[in-house]
Amino acid sequence: MKVTASGIWSDIVTIRESAPLVHNITNYVVMNSTANVLLALGAAPIMAHAEEEMDDIVDIASALVINIGTLSNHWVRSMMKAAARAANRGIPVVLDPVGAGATRYRTETAQEMVRSMKPAVIRGNASEIMAAGRVEVRTKGVESQAASVDALEAARRLSAETGVVVCVSGAVDYVVSGSGVLKVRNGHPLMTRVTGMGCAASALCGAFAAVNRDYHLAAAHAMTVMGIAGEIAAARSAGTGSMQVNFIDALFCLVEEDITRLMKVEE
Amino acid sequence: MKVTASGIWSDIVTIRESAPLVHNITNYVVMNSTANVLLALGAAPIMAHAEEEMDDIVDIASALVINIGTLSNHWVRSMMKAAARAANRGIPVVLDPVGAGATRYRTETAQEMVRSMKPAVIRGNASEIMAAGRVEVRTKGVESQAASVDALEAARRLSAETGVVVCVSGAVDYVVSGSGVLKVRNGHPLMTRVTGMGCAASALCGAFAAVNRDYHLAAAHAMTVMGIAGEIAAARSAGTGSMQVNFIDALFCLVEEDITRLMKVEE
Amino acid sequence: MKVTASGIWSDIVTIRESAPLVHNITNYVVMNSTANVLLALGAAPIMAHAEEEMDDIVDIASALVINIGTLSNHWVRSMMKAAARAANRGIPVVLDPVGAGATRYRTETAQEMVRSMKPAVIRGNASEIMAAGRVEVRTKGVESQAASVDALEAARRLSAETGVVVCVSGAVDYVVSGSGVLKVRNGHPLMTRVTGMGCAASALCGAFAAVNRDYHLAAAHAMTVMGIAGEIAAARSAGTGSMQVNFIDALFCLVEEDITRLMKVEE
Numbered sequence: 001m002k003v004t005a006s007g008i009w010s011d012i013v014t015i016r017e018s019a020p021l022v023h024n025i026t027n028y029v030v031m032n033s034t035a036n037v038l039l040a041l042g043a044a045p046i047m048a049h050a051e052e053e054m055d056d057i058v059d060i061a062s063a064l065v066i067n068i069g070t071l072s073n074h075w076v077r078s079m080m081k082a083a084a085r086a087a088n089r090g091i092p093v094v095l096d097p098v099g100a101g102a103t104r105y106r107t108e109t110a111q112e113m114v115r116s117m118k119p120a121v122i123r124g125n126a127s128e129i130m131a132a133g134r135v136e137v138r139t140k141g142v143e144s145q146a147a148s149v150d151a152l153e154a155a156r157r158l159s160a161e162t163g164v165v166v167c168v169s170g171a172v173d174y175v176v177s178g179s180g181v182l183k184v185r186n187g188h189p190l191m192t193r194v195t196g197m198g199c200a201a202s203a204l205c206g207a208f209a210a211v212n213r214d215y216h217l218a219a220a221h222a223m224t225v226m227g228i229a230g231e232i233a234a235a236r237s238a239g240t241g242s243m244q245v246n247f248i249d250a251l252f253c254l255v256e257e258d259i260t261r262l263m264k265v266e267e
Numbered sequence: 268m269k270v271t272a273s274g275i276w277s278d279i280v281t282i283r284e285s286a287p288l289v290h291n292i293t294n295y296v297v298m299n300s301t302a303n304v305l306l307a308l309g310a311a312p313i314m315a316h317a318e319e320e321m322d323d324i325v326d327i328a329s330a331l332v333i334n335i336g337t338l339s340n341h342w343v344r345s346m347m348k349a350a351a352r353a354a355n356r357g358i359p360v361v362l363d364p365v366g367a368g369a370t371r372y373r374t375e376t377a378q379e380m381v382r383s384m385k386p387a388v389i390r391g392n393a394s395e396i397m398a399a400g401r402v403e404v405r406t407k408g409v410e411s412q413a414a415s416v417d418a419l420e421a422a423r424r425l426s427a428e429t430g431v432v433v434c435v436s437g438a439v440d441y442v443v444s445g446s447g448v449l450k451v452r453n454g455h456p457l458m459t460r461v462t463g464m465g466c467a468a469s470a471l472c473g474a475f476a477a478v479n480r481d482y483h484l485a486a487a488h489a490m491t492v493m494g495i496a497g498e499i500a501a502a503r504s505a506g507t508g509s510m511q512v513n514f515i516d517a518l519f520c521l522v523e524e525d526i527t528r529l530m531k532v533e534e
Numbered sequence: 535m536k537v538t539a540s541g542i543w544s545d546i547v548t549i550r551e552s553a554p555l556v557h558n559i560t561n562y563v564v565m566n567s568t569a570n571v572l573l574a575l576g577a578a579p580i581m582a583h584a585e586e587e588m589d590d591i592v593d594i595a596s597a598l599v600i601n602i603g604t605l606s607n608h609w610v611r612s613m614m615k616a617a618a619r620a621a622n623r624g625i626p627v628v629l630d631p632v633g634a635g636a637t638r639y640r641t642e643t644a645q646e647m648v649r650s651m652k653p654a655v656i657r658g659n660a661s662e663i664m665a666a667g668r669v670e671v672r673t674k675g676v677e678s679q680a681a682s683v684d685a686l687e688a689a690r691r692l693s694a695e696t697g698v699v700v701c702v703s704g705a706v707d708y709v710v711s712g713s714g715v716l717k718v719r720n721g722h723p724l725m726t727r728v729t730g731m732g733c734a735a736s737a738l739c740g741a742f743a744a745v746n747r748d749y750h751l752a753a754a755h756a757m758t759v760m761g762i763a764g765e766i767a768a769a770r771s772a773g774t775g776s777m778q779v780n781f782i783d784a785l786f787c788l789v790e791e792d793i794t795r796l797m798k799v800e801e
Contacts, residue, residue, distance in 0.1 A: 021408045029565040029581050031296040031337075035462035040507050045462070046366070046408040047296050050339040056370035060408060070565075072584040072608075074339075099580070103590035141555045141580040141594060193786070195569035195579070240574050241782030248508030252460070288675045298563040298604075302729035307774050312729070313633070313675040314563050317606040323637035327675060341606075515775030519727070 001179045001216060002267070005260040008221045011212050012254065016042035020062035020210035024203060025049050025079050027069025027098065030196030033244065037200040040252040041225075043207040049078045058085040062210035065203050066117070068109055069098035069142070076109060083117040092120035092209035092218075096202035100124065101131030101139035114162060120215040122158070123167040123202045126151035133158035133166075143192075148172055152181070165215045167205065169198055173223040177216040184220060185264035186227025188234035194244045201226045220265065228262045229254060268446045268483060269534070272527040275488045278479050279521065283309035287329035287477035291470060292316050292346050294336025294365065297463030300511065304467040307519040308492075310474040316345045325352040329477035332470050333384070335376055336365035336409070343376060350384040359387035359476035359485075363469035367391065368398030368406040381429060387482040389425070390434040390469045393418035400425035400433075410459075415439055419448070432482045434472065436465055440490040444483040451487060452531035453494025455501035461511045468493045487532065495529045496521060535713045535750060536801070539794040542755045545746050546788065550576035554596035554744035558737060559583050559613050561603025561632065564730030567778065571734040574786040575759075577741040583612045592619040596744035599737050600651070602643055603632035603676070610643060617651040626654035626743035626752075630736035634658065635665030635673035648696060654749040656692070657701040657736045660685035667692035667700075677726075682706055686715070699749045701739065703732055707757040711750040718754060719798035720761025722768035728778050735760045754799065762796045763788060 021044045026034055031047050038045040048057045058064060064086040066079045086093045095117060097110035110132045114122065122132060125144035130137040133154040139145055148170025155166040155176040168174045173184040191197045204222035212218040233246035288311045293301055298314050305312040315324045325331060331353040333346045353360045362384060364377035377399045381389065389399060392411035397404040400421040406412055415437025422433040422443040435441045440451040458464045471489035479485040500513035555578045560568055565581050572579040582591045592598060598620040600613045620627045629651060631644035644666045648656065656666060659678035664671040667688040673679055682704025689700040689710040702708045707718040725731045738760055742752035766788075767780035 019410075023408075027581070028295050028562050029569055032299060032462060032566060035296055036507065036511065039460045039462060044408050044410055046369075047294070047337055048366070048370075049337060050372060052340075053370035053372040056372065057408075060369065060406075070581055070583060073586070099582070102580070102594065103582075103587035105584060105587040105590065139594075141578050141591075143553075143578055193573045195566060195573060237783075239783030239786035240570065241779040241786070244570065244782075245508040245512055245779055248511075249504075249506030252506035252508070286677075290675075295562050299566060299729060302563055303774065303778065306727045306729060311675050311677055313636070314561070314604055315633070315637075316604060317639060319607070320637035320639035323639065324675075327636065327673075512775040512779055515778075516771075516773030519773035519775070 003182060003217065003220050003224065003265040005256065005263055007217065008224060008259050009256040011208050011221050014211040015207055018211065019044045020207060021046060021060055022063050022065060022203065022206045022210060023048065023057050023061035024065045025075065025082060026065065026067035026199060029069060030199040033196045034199055034203045036248050037251060038203050038207060040248045041204060041207055049075055051078050051081055054078055054082040055085050058082050058089060061091060063092050063094065063206040065094045065206040067096040067098055067199055067202060068106060069199060071106065071109060087118055092215060093117055094121045094123065094202050094206045094209060095119040096199060097122065097124050097128045097132045099142045101127040101137040102141055107131045119164050120209055121165045121167060121205045121219045123169060123205055125169050125198060129166060129168045130154045148174055165219050167219045167223060169201060175216060175220045175223060179216055180267060182220045183266045184223045184227055186224055186231060186262065188230045190234045190237060190240060190243050191230045193240045224263050224265055228258055231262060232258065270449060270484065270487045270491065270532040272523065272530055274484065275491060275526050276523040278475050278488050281478040282474055285478065286311045287474060288313060288327055289330050289332060289470065289473045289477060290315065290324050290328035291332045292342065292349060293332065293334035293466060296336060297466040300463045301466055301470045303515050304518060305470050305474060307515045308471060308474055316342055318345050318348055321345055321349040322352050325349050325356060328358060330359050330361065330473040332361045332473040334363040334365055334466055334469060335373060336466060338373065338376060354385055359482060360384055361388045361390065361469050361473045361476060362386040363466060364389065364391050364395045364399045366409045368394040368404040369408055374398045386431050387476055388432045388434060388472045388486045390436060390472055392436050392465065396433060396435045397421045415441055432486050434486045434490060436468060442483060442487045442490060446483055447534060449487045450533045451490045451494055453491055453498060453529065455497045457501045457504065457507060457510050458497045460507045491530050491532055495525055498529060499525065537716060537751065537754050537758065537799040539790065539797055541751065542758060542793050543790040545742050545755050548745040549741055552745065553578045554741060555580060555594055556597045556599060556737065556740045556744060557582065557591050557595035558599045559609065559616060560599065560601035560733060563603060564733040567730045568733055568737045570782050571785060572737050572741060574782045575738060575741055583609055585612050585615055588612055588616040589619050592616050592623060595625060597626050597628065597740040599628045599740040601630040601632055601733055601736060602640060603733060605640065605643060621652055626749060627651055628655045628657065628736050628740045628743060629653040630733060631656065631658050631662045631666045633676045635661040635671040636675055641665045653698050654743055655699045655701060655739045655753045657703060657739055659703050659732065663700060663702045664688045682708055699753050701753045701757060703735060709750060709754045709757060713750055714801060716754045717800045718757045718761055720758055720765060720796065722764045724768045724771065724774060724777050725764045727774045758797050758799055762792055765796060766792065
């Protein structure tokens with residue numbers, strides 16, 4: 001298990017050439033930005049949530065991304081149905097337990113999803129991963145009060161219990177599985193001030209998992225690409241408005257040399 | 268039936284001066300960008316979907332745009348109710364059958380809407396138009412696998428059967444009615460990598476149909492303006508993030524000379 | 535009651551340092567832009583609407599913003615539940631009666647909310663404030679046909695009857711309470727052509743009310759900051775697309791000297 005610039009680049013080329021369909025059942029806040037981020041990478045996004053079409057959509061998708069950012073019971077039912085079909089078809093499911101820890105409803109929904117969905121990857125901030133992993137946590141809304149390292153133990157245990165790849169986002173991203181821990185040190189503080197950057201990271205995990213069946217590597221590749229595009233964008237941005245625009249441009253224009261020059265991943 | 272720069276410009280001036288209210292029942296992904304595109308053109312957008320207020324909204328609107336991008340049963344009921352009122356009032360309905368062909372639910376919903384809504388204009392990509400017109404189609408999500416010319420026969424038959432103006436979007440846009448076929452060769456490949464550009468085109472069809480009761484011309488005018496604004500924006504854009512921003516700026520700043528210089532429309 | 539640059543700046547510093555959690559139950563169109571505007575100011579946004587988690591979210595929030603832009607019955611129930619909890623906890627509620635006057639459903643919902651929610655601040659355009667205050671009004675969608683001054687009498691009466699701070703937005707913003715009327719002359723016409731600017735203003739009222747318990751001042755501070763950021767952004771914008779981006783940058787980069795130099799507030 002080794003993250004290399006050529007390995008990341010190879011995944012990107014595959015995504016750009018095959019345009020894998022990524023099915024997102026995500027929150028209202030980030031649907032537009034998530035779709036644009038997936039398109040900028042080269043993937044094909046679809047957003048759909050009606051129970052009536054969950055099976056049909058999953059049947060043509062290469063990955064499923066479940067994000068509970070603005071959850072409600074109707075949507076949870078569709079998420080469960082889509083995940084069951086994805087498991088049946090063997091396509092990867094990425095779970096983003098947005099706001100787990102902030103309310104009982106989110107925490108319980110996230111824990112139930114971890115148990116029943118058998119996701120390939122769970123990605124969240126420290127509070128969310130701790131809550132999904134049944135660790136008592138204090139949180140304030142959808143922002144984490146804890147550093148990502150604080151959730152490392154919870155991530156390890158969650159991964160050991162379920163076999164899932166767990167990705168804890170923060171100033172350092174930890175990507176955890178039975179094979180070990182990868183640390184991604186890319187990224188920029190300005191990313192935390194643009195809504196939906198975490199959700200975009202989960203969507204990218206879906207796109208990489210669609211083309212790379214080593215989900216630990218796929219998640220690490222996604223987080224590295226997020227961080228690098230964020231660094232390139234931040235250097236050009238006057239504030240968080242232009243940051244959102246420049247991030248999509250950076251992702252769209254990414255070349256292998258950017259990755260070679262900027263990647264900071266440690267085992 | 269002839270598309271001229273002065274004809275397009277006359278519609279734009281009317282829109283800018285009268286700010287027609289365009290009622291959109293559209294998908295979650297594009298609500299913000301659709302509203303901004305309509306505002307940039309000079310129209311007044313309203314997004315509303317509650318059954319309780321469908322009649323009241325349609326009663327003050329000059330056009331209704333129905334888009335099934337993230338459909339569900341509750342919303343379909345409101346769409347049907349709004350379209351019935353629009354028919355009653357004689358205001359134009361534009362139907363965008365997003366993802367028809369991708370799932371049975373969407374295909375059947377789109378076909379039912381074509382039958383019962385009596386839209387003035389149907390706009391979609393090749394797959395969507397074929398699916399709406401009951402032609403067997405293979406699709407991948409919301410992107411068309413077929414070129415727009417492949418759907419020309421289906422568009423002709425659909426228009427002949429229903430009397431609706433059918434617009435097939437693609438590298439070339441075909442606008443079809445009993446009066447013939449108009450081909451719009453404006454546009455830029457970068458537009459396909461920004462989410463919601465098709466939805467924006469449908470919304471513009473609504474705005475032009477609000478001020479020009481020749482719906483074949485109205486749709487052709489809308490598609491030409493989309494394409495020209497896309498070309499102007501692409502020339503200034505570093506990627507798909509800035510493309511989305513520049514497209515709205517280009518639409519907002521459009522002058523008659525842009526249209527005269529850039530329009531590529533053939534009978 | 536006096537608006538000063540140092541008073542505004544003091545609130546901004548408090549927001550940036552304490553990042554108050556602002557709970558938004560708002561419309562689909564503006565969720566992304568509202569979240570980004572709150573983040574740019576320094577606040578922490580959360581969007582959530584499920585009845586199951588309303589109490590838990592309100593319990594960790596410092597302000598609640600209710601916006602009926604794309605209302606439906608399910609959401610109204612959650613809004614009522616959240617407002618009741620907010621009243622119980624004593625955190626400020628800001629009500630944005632989007633489109634009141636345009637449909638009976640919105641008008642009646644807005645009037646019922648004014649009665650039962652006991653908001654700290656109501657912010658809307660002239661038509662919306664008149665409709666919320668039971669004045670007969672002609673409206674076209676979500677834009678006001680009336681100037682803000684036309685609603686001043688209705689705002690005064692509404693405030694006198696309910697004790698709420700009423701803010702009427704327009705070319706001049708009037709912030710009305712039993713203590714008098716503040717007139718904010720900041721802002722730029724380009725702001726009216728970007729969707730969600732009014733909704734952003736209401737969200738900023740929530741952020742300022744979270745840190746300043748003089749709600750009349752809080753609302754005036756919010757409207758002044760909106761207007762100043764809008765003026766700075768407009769001076770740099772080629773159209774309404776870049777306006778949306780530059781507005782967020784301007785808010786993010788705001789310094790005290792901008793406020794001192796640009797503020798135009800009269801008693």
